[in-house]
Amino acid sequence: MNWKRKEGPAQDKDTQLFLEYGKTGDPTIFNRLFRKYSPKTKALIALLAGLEKMDTEDIIQKVFMKVIEKRKEFIPTAKFSTWLYTISFNTTLTHIRNRKDMETFDNERDAVNTRTPMDDTLGAERQKHLILAMEQISPRQKEAFILREFAGISYQDIGEIMNLSKSAVESLIFHGRQNLKKILGSRGHGKS
Amino acid sequence: MESHETWEKRSSTYFDGELEEAEQVLFSAHLKNCRLCEEDLASFRNTRQVFRNFTGIPVSKEIKHNLFESAKAAEDPFTFRQWLQESIPFYKTRFRFAVEFISLIAGITLGVLGFEFFEDEKPNQVQRNEVYSTSLFGPVFPGSLTESYLEMEFTRNEK
Numbered sequence: 001m002n003w004k005r006k007e008g009p010a011q012d013k014d015t016q017l018f019l020e021y022g023k024t025g026d027p028t029i030f031n032r033l034f035r036k037y038s039p040k041t042k043a044l045i046a047l048l049a050g051l052e053k054m055d056t057e058d059i060i061q062k063v064f065m066k067v068i069e070k071r072k073e074f075i076p077t078a079k080f081s082t083w084l085y086t087i088s089f090n091t092t093l094t095h096i097r098n099r100k101d102m103e104t105f106d107n108e109r110d111a112v113n114t115r116t117p118m119d120d121t122l123g124a125e126r127q128k129h130l131i132l133a134m135e136q137i138s139p140r141q142k143e144a145f146i147l148r149e150f151a152g153i154s155y156q157d158i159g160e161i162m163n164l165s166k167s168a169v170e171s172l173i174f175h176g177r178q179n180l181k182k183i184l185g186s187r188g189h190g191k192s
Numbered sequence: 193m194e195s196h197e198t199w200e201k202r203s204s205t206y207f208d209g210e211l212e213e214a215e216q217v218l219f220s221a222h223l224k225n226c227r228l229c230e231e232d233l234a235s236f237r238n239t240r241q242v243f244r245n246f247t248g249i250p251v252s253k254e255i256k257h258n259l260f261e262s263a264k265a266a267e268d269p270f271t272f273r274q275w276l277q278e279s280i281p282f283y284k285t286r287f288r289f290a291v292e293f294i295s296l297i298a299g300i301t302l303g304v305l306g307f308e309f310f311e312d313e314k315p316n317q318v319q320r321n322e323v324y325s326t327s328l329f330g331p332v333f334p335g336s337l338t339e340s341y342l343e344m345e346f347t348r349n350e351k
Contacts, residue, residue, distance in 0.1 A: 038248075040248040042248065042249040042250075057255055065262060071266075148208060154210070155205075155208070174201055174203075
């Protein structure tokens, strides 16, 4: 007789907590998860999009509204964090696409004159230069790189999020890293 | 010895721990002899360290409040039917366990009692005890001299 539910491969504590939220809709559980994941999710969105502060707030609100709406549809084949970052990724890309339709989007930002959400937390110059360097590599390489380095998602899951094979993800991340190394090296910052 | 170019593309995958076990071992061996791959890994480590310093960006209070209100509004109202549906599997498992456990204990108890009951059921001894319990000599134990004497008296009276 098994008193405990058999745990699947992705049922960490937060995933179990979110499953509980899906059943009961208890807002205190949502609040707890929100407090834990919202800062990093917002940073992920800012890294992906490099947008003005207002847009990032809009995106994060959309992301967590989707989390509330889709709470019953969550299937724990992956961790809750991976699912959340998938929603963040897709919502951010949709927002960027819609924004590009409305205005010209300039990839070359002047870090001195334009404040981004990351500026509030970036103290070190290395971080600022890394962000600027990422704006210069291809968007796909940047996305794969950020999902791996910042969100800590496996190649397999990145492939599912970006609709790519595992080997394609490997290639993107490798070339992204090599390009960053060249850009940061050419700026005289030595190793990235 | 394989060249750096052969292994270069795997350095990133190795760094992320995503190589197959056999390849991981081979790459580790290659790493001892390839300065360029070592430099690549050092560069990847530095980048990762920069990312680790990102602590995240706090969300504004207004957004927090809006989301929390939305979560409260989306809370499912309590219904007895829903509670019943969620509770049934929980109690079903435990009920079954309780029934099995009680059955086991009852079975053992009945088995022990039944054994003791039939073990005590010896007609001659019961009758003997009944005969001797009213004896003037007090309690008479089976096999004692008093029993033998009383047996003799009993059979003589019968005659």
